[in-house]
Amino acid sequence: MSMEYRYKHPHPAVTTDIVVFTISDGALKLLLIKRGQEPYKGTWALPGGFLEPNEDLSQCAQRELQEETRLQNIYLEQLYTFGNPERDPRERVVSVAYYALVPIMDNLPVAGSDATAVSWYPMDKLPPLAFDHVEIVNLAQKRLLSKLNYTSIAFQLLPETFTLSEVQTVYEIVRNEKLDKRNFRKQITKLGLLEDTGELRRNGSHRPARLYRAVCRNKVQLID
Amino acid sequence: MSMEYRYKHPHPAVTTDIVVFTISDGALKLLLIKRGQEPYKGTWALPGGFLEPNEDLSQCAQRELQEETRLQNIYLEQLYTFGNPERDPRERVVSVAYYALVPIMDNLPVAGSDATAVSWYPMDKLPPLAFDHVEIVNLAQKRLLSKLNYTSIAFQLLPETFTLSEVQTVYEIVRNEKLDKRNFRKQITKLGLLEDTGELRRNGSHRPARLYRAVCRNKVQLID
DNA sequence: GCAAAAGTGTTATCCCTACACCCATGA
DNA sequence: TCATGGGTGTAGGGATAACACTTTTGC
Known part of the structure; x- marks a missing residue:
């Protein structure tokens, strides 16, 4: 051509x-x-x-x-x-x-x-x-961080089903800070975005974790 | 050419x-x-x-x-x-x-x-x-509305100095709802974005209003 | 039985909301 | 003196933050 x-x-x-x-x-x-x-x-x-x-x-x-x-x-x-x-x-x-x-x-x-x-x-x-590209990456990271606070975007970083600990890990890694387990679970479940699959994941030598699914994984929505 | x-x-x-x-x-x-x-x-x-x-x-x-x-x-x-x-x-x-x-x-x-x-x-x-252009306008209005909640953008719609009632009016018009005067004033002053000019505006036949200035009108910042 | 992660409640504090009256002025 | 918008405080309820132990499993 x-x-x-x-x-x-x-x-x-x-x-x-x-x-x-x-x-x-x-x-x-x-x-x-x-x-x-x-x-x-x-x-x-x-x-x-x-x-x-x-x-x-x-x-x-x-x-x-x-x-x-x-x-x-x-x-x-x-x-x-x-x-x-x-x-x-x-x-x-x-x-x-x-x-x-x-x-x-x-x-x-x-x-x-x-x-x-x-x-x-x-x-x-x-x-x-x-x-x-550094500038672009920095802006993207800033956007991701702030969207975590007011949208359901976190579930886009998670697979189809996941444990509450995995959700917490996503928040902790993106925000780069440790979070309180009990408070985090109260907040995240109160949003009504999670559905208990009824299944458990047996992982290592410890108590199995409940598996959840995001109610609407196909669309990111505003929360609160 | x-x-x-x-x-x-x-x-x-x-x-x-x-x-x-x-x-x-x-x-x-x-x-x-x-x-x-x-x-x-x-x-x-x-x-x-x-x-x-x-x-x-x-x-x-x-x-x-x-x-x-x-x-x-x-x-x-x-x-x-x-x-x-x-x-x-x-x-x-x-x-x-x-x-x-x-x-x-x-x-x-x-x-x-x-x-x-x-x-x-x-x-x-x-x-x-x-x-x-309708689509563009709708998106802009949505953005303005949401930025009002988490940034100091409202002061860009106000002149150099202004009264608290004028600030409230901006919020009410953009959000299209009436707000409680006392609660609004508590919130907006608590942000630390306002500076009392010490001057008053005598307007009509009523008590004059204090005039304020936005502490940093040149840059819109995140609040809370 | 022990190591390792899952799961679970209560209390104190702060924030938000609802709400009504007096003040200073110009006419 | 009256009409007009400016200005102020409190109490109750809901949300948030701090904090530690029991449960279930694999080895």
Whole structure:
């Protein structure tokens, strides 16, 4: 394809970048991709790419996300749009940033579609990032933290069924503080978002834990 | 200028649209502009326009806002980015929406730079809007309402100095409900955001009201 | 029986809500 | 003196925060 696209006025390129969070090994982690081309070749960066002519912004983010993780039904929300004229050395690029939450899993998928390196990094040990991606990541973390307080977003970081201790762990890791077990359970159950599955999980050599399900896992809602 | 801009891949046009709110005559009002050209010629629309090659997104919004209102130092915040491929019939347009808050004024400026009609509409009597602007306006109103609860954004709708009753009026109009005077005053003063100017405003035939100033009017901050 | 995580209540404090009257002024 | 909006306090109920022991299981 050597076709050219012509416009009477200058048009910036538009991309989406996705901040993909998950929790594993007791830490909040971020999905990064090692760039295979200039600029910033060899530097870690957020997954993302150019907007196709006939897709909506969220479709673009979803497509890019799936190309990197092969994951379906991942929670995805628009974060902010970054348009500093200098943010990409090649040309003017406006990037619509999204963030995504991948549920806790035993085997985190990282298979990239091509030979590029893909890896989960703990938020407190991030490598240097390309472009203005540090800024995007910081904003996403701030948003996640504050949404935890007034929405049911935490369940997007949990699998279909989970124990109350696992919910508490999500809150503790994202907020980076220990919480009181009894108070936490009172609060979280009072919200009416949890349904007891009636099943138990027998884990190690200790009392089994009740398994719960989020009443509406498909939509994040305001609470209180 | 008959110059053409060429790209190897299709690039959408990028615009900003601004949802400009103010309060007057006891109602939340929105600044609208009657379109002078197709598409949607003669229909009311949000102020906004194309991103220039060397300006940041917020600069673009600020510039468009100033061209319509001649106002400086207006609070401006990015809202959301709209990119439905069908949202503009001419070409693919991605619009970064902002919202702006204009303080209560006696003489609201509406002088457009050119001959276009510019007008403030009460939110409960909006005319039909061009493009997807209804959607943008609804989202902005929702955002304003929720930010009122956890930030000091209300002071952006007030002049330099103001009475407690005026603050209460802002809350009542945006939230569309009456509030208890004593409880409101206790809450708002407890936040530590208000500074007593020591001056009084003598208004009508009643006791004069104390005038207050927002401690940090230049930055909107989280409260609680 | 012992280690390890699950589960469970009470009390003191703070915050929110409901509610009604006096004050200072201009006409 | 009257009409108008400005200004003030208290009491009851509900939410929040601090705090420790028993239960169930696997080994």
